[in-house]
Amino acid sequence: xxxxxxxxxxIKYPIIQGGMAxxxxxxxxxxxxxxxxxxxxxxxxxxxxxxxxxxxxxxxLTDKPFGVxxxxxxxxxPDLAQVVIEEEVAVVTTGAGSPGKYIEAWKxxxxxxxxxxxxxxxxxxxxxxxxxxxxxxxxxxxxxIGELTTMTLIPQVVDSVRIPVIAAGGIADGRGIAAVSMLGxxxxxxxxxxxxxCECTIHQNxxxxxxxxxxxxxxxxxxxxxxxxxxxxxxxxxxxDKMEKxxxxxxxxxxxxxxxxxxxxxxxxxxxxSFMAGQIAGLVKEIxxxxxxxxxxxxxxxACIKVGGSI
Numbered sequence: 001x002x003x004x005x006x007x008x009x010x011i012k013y014p015i016i017q018g019g020m021a022x023x024x025x026x027x028x029x030x031x032x033x034x035x036x037x038x039x040x041x042x043x044x045x046x047x048x049x050x051x052x053x054x055x056x057x058x059x060x061l062t063d064k065p066f067g068v069x070x071x072x073x074x075x076x077x078p079d080l081a082q083v084v085i086e087e088e089v090a091v092v093t094t095g096a097g098s099p100g101k102y103i104e105a106w107k108x109x110x111x112x113x114x115x116x117x118x119x120x121x122x123x124x125x126x127x128x129x130x131x132x133x134x135x136x137x138x139x140x141x142x143x144x145i146g147e148l149t150t151m152t153l154i155p156q157v158v159d160s161v162r163i164p165v166i167a168a169g170g171i172a173d174g175r176g177i178a179a180v181s182m183l184g185x186x187x188x189x190x191x192x193x194x195x196x197x198c199e200c201t202i203h204q205n206x207x208x209x210x211x212x213x214x215x216x217x218x219x220x221x222x223x224x225x226x227x228x229x230x231x232x233x234x235x236x237x238x239x240x241d242k243m244e245k246x247x248x249x250x251x252x253x254x255x256x257x258x259x260x261x262x263x264x265x266x267x268x269x270x271x272x273x274s275f276m277a278g279q280i281a282g283l284v285k286e287i288x289x290x291x292x293x294x295x296x297x298x299x300x301x302x303a304c305i306k307v308g309g310s311i
Contacts, residue, residue, distance in 0.1 A: 001298070004164050005187035008133060009091060009112060010065045012036030013298055015177075016114075016135070016166060018191025019069020019093055020143065020276070021045050022265040023202055026054045030061035031199035031290040038091060044071040045262075048079035055087045065090035067114075072097030085109040093135060096144070100129045107132075116168070116189075118146025118153070120160040127161045134161065135189050138169030142192050142230050142278040145169075145220070150180065158184030172280040174300025181301075192278040193297075197290045205268030206275055209234075213281035225250030232275040236260060 005014040015037040017024065021044030029039030041058060043051045051068065058066050068089050070080050073096040081102045084092055092099075092106055095116040099106075106113050107130060115126040116135040123134050136157040138150025146153075150169040158165050167180035168189035177188050194200055195210045209232050219233045221240040227250060231237050236257070243253055257274060264273030288296075 003186060005133065005166065008164060009038050011038050013294055014166075014187030015294060015297070016040065016067075016093070016187065016189040017194050018168065018189055019044070019095070020191050020195075021071065022261050023195065023200065024069065025201060026057035026061060028194060028197070028200050028290070029066045030058045031197070032194065032294070033058075033064035033066040034062045035291040035294045037294055039066040040069045040091075040093060041066065042069045043080050044069065044074060046074075046080070047076045048083045051080055051083050052087060055083070055089060067091030067093060067112075069093045069095065070099075071095050072099060081105070084111060098125070098129070103130045114166070117157070118148060120156050123157045123161050123165075127163050131163060133164040133166060133186070135166045135168050136185075137189070138167075139230075140170030140279045141168055142218070142281075143276040145228050145230050147228075151183070154180055154183040154185050170278060170280045172278075172283045174297045174302070174304055176280070177297060177301040178304035181305075190297075192281050193284055193293060194290065195277060196284045196287045197293055198287060199290050202265045203268030205270055206264055206273075207287055209270075209275050210277050210281050210284050211286060213277065213284070215279065215282040218277060218279050218281065222250070222253060225253065229274070230276065230278065232277050232281065234273070234275060235271040236274060
């Protein structure tokens, strides 16, 4: 496929793998890039030396472009921002803050900058700062989320900026790609579907939870404190829900969740782990190689476009 996004990023298919902290490592990123998408290494929990090692590992596994996702609330962000320049990373996506003070240096180094946003106001601000494209993420997504749905967010963001818009949140098959393309998106970012991939190194318990999930099996906690997070329901989400209803503060809830994502990813702790996943997990029925996932999604997308729809 040749689209605005594939040309911009030097990829075969207009699909980016989500920058999922503790999940998106060199193994997953290189597999996605080799399959024609843009793989991302998530630097959210990393320091500069760990990120450098992961970047170099990815380079040893693929000769295709890949990127790094930087969560700007990470205290190591200044160092991480320099590492991606030194290691000549192709793309940087950002979240949890404004990348404004880093954009000039990244772009001078030839890095494409793609912030993740959850509103038109943020989208316009990122365009003004010089972003090359943006990811507009709907509340259906897993992990930290905004309030607007993908269906409402994408067309409004598309109408508010001139740079390519990448849709995220609730996309796991070709029908989802076709739908957001009709809303004006230039490509998609996918996270939850790649959790159930052979190359993803998360604990098997995590993968099985995703595959077994139903449409009603995700829960959002933290809305009252302004930090909503979507995960698959388990003992931890139920406890957080009770705390929130009882008026617990953000700090009290954060103390309970400290280390919970690592427990999910590395240990598969079904009680105390934070199993971040989107509402679309109910569509994920089996664990597959990344290459097969991407090719299946775009074959279905092509079929949808040819057949069209009616109302």
